[in-house]
Amino acid sequence: MKLFQHDHFPHVTGNRVSLRQILDTDLDDLMEISFYDAVQAQTVQQAAEMQAKINQDYLDGNSIHWGIVDHSTNTIVGTCGYYRGLDRGEGELGCVLLSKYYGQGYMTEGMSLAIEFGLNHMGLKRIWAATSQQNGPAIKLLERLNFVKIADTAEDEIEYELRPVINQYHSMK
Structure with a gap:
């Protein structure tokens, strides 16, 4: 099941931030948060290889990974996206923020945009997230x-699910 258009990568605009595709020119600035399958890139070359896999995952309809851009x-201050479950009409929402932007509200707005997009444009029926119990x-x-x-979970994680306040995101159209 393909839940979004592949002819153009979706750009989502909010009041203070936008979600856009990550470009090769962004990779130097994102080394701190460049991961694929829970492995962190150690070089820009590794980050580029990981981003190529992320881009292919998008083309295959398996995930969507945005850079969060401060207007x-x-x-780019961080990243977020849907990384699993799209083939079932649901999505695991994940995010990472560059440490120098902690506590400034960027992730709240970026994730809100991703949630609205997932519900209203991708048609997701369920959105969930997982994090470490210590986070x-x-x-x-x-x-x-x-x-x-x-x-x-047995892996010292907590799973969360977006609950029926979903209507607030449907009204953001």
Whole structure:
């Protein structure tokens, strides 16, 4: 099942941030948060190889990975996207923020844009997220975005699911 158009990568614009495709020219700035399959890139070359895999995952309809861009500086401050479950009409939402932007509200707006896009443009029926039990900031972010805890996993993670406050995102159209 393909849930979005592949002829152009979706650009999503909000008040303070936008979500856009990550470009090769962004990779130097994203080394701190360049991951694929939980492995961090150690070089720009590795980051480019990982980004190529991420781009192919998008073309295959398996994920969508955005850079979160601050409008005032045109700088990528983090990334977010849907990484699993799209073949079932659902999506695992994940995010990473560059450390110098912690606590400034970027991720709340970026994730809100991703949620709205997932519900209203991709037609997702379920959105969930997982984080480490020790990741207090991620837990607070998910709760602020109306996710509720649904499970503790054996891998020391907590799973969250977006619950019926979904109507707030449908009204963002």
